[in-house]
Amino acid sequence: MNKTLTAASLAFALGTAMTVAATPVAAPMADKEKCFGVALKGKNDCKAGAGTTCAGTSKIDYQGNSWSLVPKGTCEKTASPTSPTGHGQMAEFKERKA
Numbered sequence: 001m002n003k004t005l006t007a008a009s010l011a012f013a014l015g016t017a018m019t020v021a022a023t024p025v026a027a028p029m030a031d032k033e034k035c036f037g038v039a040l041k042g043k044n045d046c047k048a049g050a051g052t053t054c055a056g057t058s059k060i061d062y063q064g065n066s067w068s069l070v071p072k073g074t075c076e077k078t079a080s081p082t083s084p085t086g087h088g089q090m091a092e093f094k095e096r097k098a
Contacts, residue, residue, distance in 0.1 A: 035075035
């Protein structure tokens with residue numbers, strides 16, 4: 001009986017810890033958006049063209065096909081000297097000379 005109670009308690013504690021650990025990840029993402037062309041070289045969160053593995057693979061500052069997570073509503077207000085508009089974009093773009 002004692003082993004069963006201990007095993008059940010351990011399973012409950014482990015399940016609770018896993019739930020708590022997973023919850024914070026989802027909440028912050030809700031108020032973020034992908035913004036292309038605002039990351040500095042090697043500082044992108046993901047997507048940096050064919051042949052790259054993802055985060056930290058941008059080859060130049062403000063690369064048009066790499067994105068970073070920014071607070072929701074700020075992407076198109078963030079400076080990007082290589083963007084056609086001079087600001088971050090919600091979709092990848094071909095860089096212009098900075």
